[in-house]
Amino acid sequence: KEDHNMRTRAAVAVEAGKPLEIMDVNLDGPREGEVLVEMKATGICHTDEFTLSGADPEGLFPAILGHEGAGVVVDVGPGVTTLKKGDHVIPLYTPECRECEYCLNPKTNLCQSIRSTQGQGLMPDGTSRFSTLDGDPILHYMGCSTFANHSVVPEIALAKVREDAPFEKICYIGCGVTTGIGAVINTAKVEIGSRAIVFGLGGIGLNVIQGLRLAGADQIVGVDINPSKVEMATRFGMTDFVNPTEVDGDLVAYLVALTKGGADYTFDATGNVGVMRTALEAAHKGWGESIIIGVAPAGAEISTRPFQLVTGRSWRGTAFGGARGRTDVPKIVDWYMDGKIEIDPMITHTMGLDDINKGFDLMHSGESIRSVVIY
Ligand code: NAD
Ligand code: AHE
Ligand code: ZN
Incomplete structure (x- = not known):
């Protein structure tokens, strides 16, 4: 032995x-x-x-x-x-x-x-x-x-x-903190005054919200089928909540209207490919970017009409929030210890x-x- x-x-x-x-x-x-x-x-x-x-x-x-x-x-x-x-x-x-x-x-x-x-x-x-x-x-x-x-x-x-x-x-x-905040700061590079939509208000999505507040976003829409997430999301900076099960009609149209033409940035933190499509299509015509964070099951595929991209939306993804761990993680620990993030x-x-x-x-x-x- x-x-x-x-x-x-x-x-x-x-x-x-x-x-x-x-x-x-x-x-x-x-x-x-x-x-x-x-x-x-x-x-x-x-x-x-x-x-x-x-x-x-x-x-x-x-x-x-x-x-x-x-x-x-x-x-x-x-x-x-x-x-x-x-x-x-x-x-x-x-x-x-x-x-x-x-x-x-x-x-x-x-x-x-x-x-x-x-x-x-x-x-x-x-x-x-x-x-x-x-x-x-x-x-x-x-x-x-x-x-x-x-x-x-x-x-x-x-x-x-x-x-x-x-x-x-x-x-x-x-994982969670760096992935969520990093998706905003490193991957999307969100500008001050942006409008954003975050799908999935779990351990990752809440950190996207916290990152968006840090980046100075004006509107932070949270989307989740579980309304018990509202309190925490609001505490971290969510300005509007949407429960898809309570929206009559087309969710994309609803979100586009809520964000006055579509969001500058949308984030999927659910791993659901149907949600990923909604996130892409709720991004603003001409410039909206949709960032996939969620991990989808074996065999799942994303789809949309190519016209969505032809008309200026982009579909992107991020792993570990685009962070370089040995360099960035010690800095994020400092942000936490300094009270910059919660x-x-x-x-x-x-x-x-x-x-x-x-x-x-x-x-x-x-x-x-x-x-x-x-x-
Ligand atoms: P979680 O379970 O804490 O949160 C998921 C949230 O999504 C829940 O609040 C749930 O109610 C919500 N949700 C589920 N279906 C929904 C729907 N149809 N519409 C709206 N909301 C819906 O999970 P988590 O730990 O936050 O992870 C989220 C996703 O991110 C997972 O797919 C995970 O594998 C992935 N992830 C990716 C990375 C990366 O580097 N890309 C890193 C960490 C986690
Ligand atoms: N193994 C899966 C994909 C899993 C996945 O996407 N992992 C993310 C991190 S999730 C952390 O909670 C990742 O970093 N991916 C980049 C990589 O190289 O794995 C599959 O579908 O095969
Ligand atoms: Zn993880």
């Missing part, structure tokens, strides 16, 4: 559509360019649920999901130069190697240096550090696997952050790892914005 460096406790996605199973797992130590992180907290993002459900064409099992974590470096592998034991870090599902063709092109944040192995649930050397106590391999997820008390993460996929920031809040910067009210529930499935239940029922697991 192999000699494993340590055991840790993890929530394992054993099979698509089944609850996570909490168990002890083996974890091998960090190899060349890798870092062992003790996770202190992790958020539960809708993308974790998307993959667990079986809707993700890249979904693999068994795996340790989770990509919205924060923790402390406990060991570094050979060749690691930018991090040391004791550093506080946020794992990055979009790494930043600062060397690949993508990192060297200012038009993208999509570092591709380890994308292929990451998509296969493996470390860059093509192997997994996790296994069951019986020795069967367990896959990594998005290069992060934050649903484990300890995880091994590539050095280029860790942002070093200040040590006075609370883990159970800044973990959310590992995180605390959006973390509506916290729980221990043993209760992580309750976090998924709260997401399904629409009761939570963000659930955070505290180790």
Whole structure:
């Protein structure tokens, strides 16, 4: 039997559509360019649920999901130069190697240096550090696997952050906060005085709203089928709310009228391809831009009449809010610590790892914005 460096406790996605199973797992130590992180907290993002459900064409099992974590470096592998034991870090599902063709092109944040192995649930050397106590391999997820008390993460996929920031809040910067605010600031580059529509007022959409307020938008329309999201969205800057189930007639026409000709910017934070079409068509003729944030299930496709684009609307997308993690994430942590952005009210529930499935239940029922697991 192999000699494993340590055991840790993890929530394992054993099979698509089944609850996570909490168990002890083996974890091998960090190899060349890798870092062992003790996770202190992790958020539960809708993308974790998307993959667990079986809707993700890249979904693999068994795996340790989770990509919205924060923790402390406990060991570094050979060749690691930018991090040391004791550093506080946020794992990055979009790494930043600062060397690949993508990192060297200012038009993208999509570092591709380890994308292929990451998509296969493996470390860059093509192997997994996790296994069951019986020795069967367990896959990594998005290069992060934050649903484990300890995880091994590539050095280029860790942002070093200040040590006075609370883990159970800044973990959310590992995905939701950065994705939502970044979609506004980095991807759309929203101008002061803009009109915007945000579809889906969940953990991502609320951060789009917060980003729009930061950018100085004049009108921020929120659209959601769950009216319980109104209070929180209003608190973060929503100026108008639309519940599509209460609109008589055509939703696009309604939204175009509400925004006096269409929005300068629209954002999909639902993952529903029908909503994505509405978002595109509610963008202003001549210049409106629609940004897709939501992740759609395997096989789903978007469609619209090409005339919508011919007449000046553009359809775009964003991953991790266009942020370059090692550079941008520490700055967003500063924004939080300086009171420039708010995180605390959006973390509506916290729980221990043993209760992580309750976090998924709260997401399904629409009761939570963000659930955070505290180790
Ligand atoms: P969430 O479950 O917290 O929020 C989704 C919201 O959409 C809910 O409030 C729900 O009521 C609303 N909604 C659902 N169907 C709707 C409809 N037909 N019309 C209007 N509103 C509707 O999820 P989240 O964590 O905010 O994630 C949102 C989406 O963003 C997911 O698809 C997720 O996978 C994706 N995501 C993408 C990125 C990225 O980098 N591109 C990052 C994080 C999350
Ligand atoms: N694997 C899926 C797509 C999943 C996806 O789009 N992931 C986003 C991040 S969602 C975070 O909550 C992303 O960063 N995508 C860019 C990338 O390279 O994965 C599929 O459809 O295959
Ligand atoms: Zn996410």
